[in-house]
Amino acid sequence: MPHTEQDRKTYGDPILEAVGVYRRFGRGNMVVTALDNIHLSVPAHSMVALQGRSGSGKTTLLNILAALDEPTEGKVILQGQQISGLSEAERSKLRRKEIGLVFQSFGLIPLMSAYENVEFGLRIAGESVKGNQEAAERALERVGMKDRMKHRPMELSGGEQQRVAIARAIAHEPAILIADEPTAELDSKMGLQVMRVFRDLVQDSGMTIVLTTHDPGIMELADYVIALEDGKIVP
Numbered sequence: 001m002p003h004t005e006q007d008r009k010t011y012g013d014p015i016l017e018a019v020g021v022y023r024r025f026g027r028g029n030m031v032v033t034a035l036d037n038i039h040l041s042v043p044a045h046s047m048v049a050l051q052g053r054s055g056s057g058k059t060t061l062l063n064i065l066a067a068l069d070e071p072t073e074g075k076v077i078l079q080g081q082q083i084s085g086l087s088e089a090e091r092s093k094l095r096r097k098e099i100g101l102v103f104q105s106f107g108l109i110p111l112m113s114a115y116e117n118v119e120f121g122l123r124i125a126g127e128s129v130k131g132n133q134e135a136a137e138r139a140l141e142r143v144g145m146k147d148r149m150k151h152r153p154m155e156l157s158g159g160e161q162q163r164v165a166i167a168r169a170i171a172h173e174p175a176i177l178i179a180d181e182p183t184a185e186l187d188s189k190m191g192l193q194v195m196r197v198f199r200d201l202v203q204d205s206g207m208t209i210v211l212t213t214h215d216p217g218i219m220e221l222a223d224y225v226i227a228l229e230d231g232k233i234v235p
């Protein structure tokens with residue numbers, strides 16, 4: 001996390017913050033505290049990796065940061081706006097505008113080409129059709145997939161499919177990209193390719209990325225690593 005003045009100059013002010021976040025599942029004596037008083041601050045234009053053993057709370061935290069889930073207690077602030085406590089409709093609108101999501105299993109539609117997957121994503125996000133073609137092609141270009149945009153997912157490697165999924169996630173120009181284990185299904189070479197795309201997005205487009213990973217090689221490429229253990233941040 002940025003503590004020094006130099007860090008603040010190199011990265012940006014916080015774009016995303018969690019303040020005293022708790023997430024409990026279940027009731028009574030069956031309660032599981034998945035997140036236990038999480039405070040974190042993600043500087044703009046940086047890549048933050050959340051790391052921790054299975055069950056440590058990474059996905060729960062990521063879902064809350066992505067406005068897919070609500071904290072039981074505490075606040076989440078994106079670009080100065082409190083996003084915890086919004087209605088489901090408001091959260092969904094916020095996700096469509098400000099958040100790009102990438103998942104472990106790519107989630108591309110098999111019958112659509114890479115281009116159609118990205119363009120369809122824009123339509124779902126409610127973007128006006130005008131300008132979608134340029135936006136989709138620009139996003140594919142940014143991940144190095146423009147020359148293969150006519151291919152269907154089946155005709156692409158895992159790393160290429162994930163790059164298309166990243167293009168889909170950034171085509172509407174979100175403020176932040178959130179990725180849950182984006183390299184888990186890739187071999188180390190393809191995982192590194194995907195990480196290089198993330199690094200370029202941070203460097204060239206000023207993107208902010210929060211991802212989860214188990215892989216120490218991936219963690220090395222992040223600007224900050226936050227370790228979770230039993231729902232708490234390891235100091």
Ligand SMILES: Nc1ncnc2c1ncn2[C@@H]1O[C@H](COP(=O)(O)OP(=O)(O)OP(=O)(O)O)[C@@H](O)[C@H]1O
Pocket residue numbers: 025026032033034052053054055056057058059060061
């Ligand atoms: N919907 C739910 N209902 C009940 N308990 C849950 C729910 N979601 C998560 N948990 C519990 O919260 C804790 C944290 O889970 P979480 O999925 O966030 O861990 P993780 O670090 O992402 O694990 P993995 O690396 O295996 O994905 C676990 O004990 C899990 O069983």
